[in-house]
Amino acid sequence: MSTNPVQLRGMTAAELTKKIFANEPLFILDVRNEKDFNDWKIEGNQIQAINIPYFELLDGVDSVLEKMPGNQEVLVVCSKEGSSKFVAEQLIEQKRSDVSYLVGGMKSWSEHLEPVKIGDLKDGGSIYQFVRIGKGCLSYMVISDGEAAIIDTLRMTEVFENFAKENNAVIKHTLDTHLHADHISGGRRLAELTGASYWLPPKDADEVVFDYHKLEENADITVGNTKINIQPVYSPGHTIGSTSLIVDDKYLLSGDILFIQSIGRPDLAGKAEDWVGDLRNTLYSRYKQLSEDLIVLPAHFGKSTELGGGGKVAARLGDLYRENFGLNIQDDTEFRKTVTENLPSQPNAYQEIRQTNMGKITPSNEEQREMEIGPNRCAVHDN
Known part of the structure; x- marks a missing residue:
């Protein structure tokens, strides 16, 4: 059982929209498959995004840690939210306290x-x-x-x-x-x-x-x-x-x-x-x-x-x-x-x-x- 005091946080589509409107920097880890990511992704003037499919992270998130900025807020994104919650929890286990997931995934992003x-x-x-x-x-x-x-x-x-x-x-x-x-x-x-x-x-x-x-x-x-x-x-x-x-x-x-x-x-x-x-x-x-x-x-x-x-x-x-x-x-x-x-x-x-x-x-x-x-x-x- 985890002893990490950091709680998993969700970011709503409305909160994400306000960040983009305000040009706040944000790092996005999109864990959908590569085809879906290339077809349609979250964009903004201060958004940096990478795509690592969920199945590549099932055995651990060590491979992604070195690709993430050290002092920037991180948002994990998937289609419906389940996979992103799993990955975000793994990142928190690795002492990343500035991680959240997109509530409702890209489906909620599409409708906001x-x-x-x-x-x-x-x-x-x-x-x-x-x-x-x-x-x-x-x-x-x-x-x-x-x-x-x-x-x-x-x-x-x-x-x-x-x-x-x-x-x-x-x-x-x-x-x-x-x-x-x-x-x-x-x-x-x-x-x-x-x-x-x-x-x-x-x-x-x-x-x-x-x-x-x-x-x-x-x-x-x-x-x-x-x-x-x-x-x-x-x-x-x-x-x-x-x-x-x-x-x-x-x-x-x-x-x-x-x-x-x-x-x-x-x-x-x-x-x-x-x-x-x-x-x-x-x-x-x-x-x-x-x-x-x-x-x-x-x-x-x-x-x-x-x-x-x-x-x-x-x-x-x-x-x-x-x-x-x-x-x-x-x-x-x-x-x-x-x-x-x-x-x-x-x-x-x-x-x-x-x-x-x-x-x-x-x-x-x-x-x-x-x-x-x-x-x-x-x-x-x-x-």
Whole structure:
């Protein structure tokens, strides 16, 4: 029986998120298999991570001790938490007192949402960004005069319900900027739970099997004292129906069309060649007509370097036209090649996710978790 007085500690996904947002140094020992680690891992500006599969540590952790920093906090990570607890206990036995394990493993990391205030609105109210840091998804809540609208809602709907309640707001609208392929939307379910209106671009809704409100130009949606102006930014390219939102004449919710360091990919419905022209027109013409002072708020981020102060993912549109490689490919042929060739692999279970978001299949909660495991892959990055 151990006489070591150090108690095994768990670190929650929320605690880990706050460390990453604060750029605190952390050493991660990931004990999943090498394939899973290479496909999807915890990242941050001050995160150092190594991968040693659990089965290599069953007979002892001596081999890993020399690879660990002497004076830095260590977090052990696995898929569900069991293996990481075992390894963390072994490290504590070897007199490492600064060790913890990730509570719930990578499954909990995949589902954690961290609300971040983006700013105040002109006529009162605020806009918040919900950072799903483990998967790079971003949702938004606009709150004004006791009402709320949620954009690109994730399936963890209780997070949005609770946040709205804490802010004394009734959820009146949920909106999807497009039919998502990398994660399961919670927009329709949240609307059903709260009596809110669910909005979806009609050009993305040809195959859906449920009723919805048409999210299209000239459809002004009012939230309390704040008008969400859906004009003039029908913005196809990632999907044929992609529709951006301008909130309070200040914020451009760009969906999966434009990100901070990348642009959207046009191939997730198998129509890259058909949609690449739409994508170029949206980015190089339609968005060009908008104010450069709009703050771009995308539906995803791909790299931890896109996280700004306090975890915000946001940038001024004019700055992106100078700095984002995807907005600076002047040759049409080169642009087509960039967004149709050498793309990252498609998101895990993306066909099933699209079918779920159409209402055609209804997987269980556990099946939905499995479908979403892994990173989002909605962007074309500069390699």
